[in-house]
Amino acid sequence: MSTESTTTDVAAQPDGEPLRVILAKLGLDGHDRGLKVVARMLRDAGVEVIYLGIRQTTATIINAAEQEDADAIGLSMHNAGHLTLAPRMVEAVKEAGLDIPVIVGGIIPDDDVIELQNKGIAAVLGPGASTDDVVAAVRTSISN
């Protein structure tokens, strides 16, 4: 069909298109200062941040990821629930048939970082991460 040859892959991420990243906090964790800082960092790096804020569930985040056609999910965690909640998010993403990375930021002990990575978390960002660190982690996670 002639239209086939002119239609490019609908899944391709063309150069220069803004990335769309969801930022949220799961469960009963109200400390959103970090999330707001990261939202600002990403915005200043040209990213379109879909800001969901606090007290979200994995189901809400999956809904948003589908409707917003997000390129990545960023979770901020400060209540020591990361070993439970973050892998649950990764599972939910898989179950929904989505192929997007989950990135975690927050207070994460070093020992836990390895475990999170083993459970499919694409990147872990700690306190003091610079704008460049955050943006690089997002871009690398998406392109992998």
Next chain:
Amino acid sequence: MPVPDVFELARNGERRALGRLLTLVERGGVNGDKVAEISHPIAGSSHVVGLTGAPGAGKSTITGRLAAAAGLASESGVGVVAIDPSSPITGGAILGDRIRMDEVIDREGTFVRSMATRGSSGGLALAVPGAIRVLDAVGYDPVIIETVGVGQVEVDIAGTADTTIVVVTPGWGDAVQANKAGLLEVADIFVVNKAERPGASDARRDLELMLDLGAHPDPNKPTWRAPILMTTATDGSGIDELWDQVVAHRSWLTETGELLGRRQNRDRFEMLGRVDELLGGLGRKRAESEQGLALLADVQSRKLSPTAAAAELLADLLES
């Protein structure tokens, strides 16, 4: 996967496919054109409702509540497009409308898409007409559009929606403000939100006064006097009445034939917008050519005016 297949999935209720179609519309290009080509012939039946008003007036919260009210009345699902500004410096954006829409965000049959303006002014994103078309074509009715917070002249929504709701709050301005503001000329329905606050009845009175001043109806034309609704979006009061007025306005549009006129106008504006876009693109491409650069040099050395240079660049198109 080719665009027509994605479209089929979206029509069958696959939300991820619809999400991707909207991305293609935003990106434009070959795939975006294809989406428009498929959706245009089958779109045109959904009621398009636009909400506009100043930043912080409560547009997102009202949009969420209104979508919930509409969802109870609609079997076809409610589409929402919520627009927030892109940074003019970095192109990035913080799209924060979903957090105000707890009421609807996880309802089956409600589809909410956040959109950044990506450099366009007027309170809408360039991709909005295309996004409405897709949501309409896959069966969402109504489609509710929430603009970025606007001031006085950013009223593009009125050219895009069937029913335009203008949201104001107590203390937003007096009757003079009401008279000069372009926002108010486009309202089909007014909402005074945060109506529990002091000054709400003053705001209402100023709007009534403004409407009285403008009330010189042409007896040969059907007229609609914009009703003024009082709401407190955070607790939902006044929202059911607002939805009733939206439905009433829709009936009025249909009965008077005004709906057809508005939509024909919308198509015309969109086509003219595309003409501007294509001609602008062609012009910029030619400006980079050898001839274009030579003309630019003449303008810069003051041998030729910018207007004359532009006319020469497009001489073959301007002949007729």
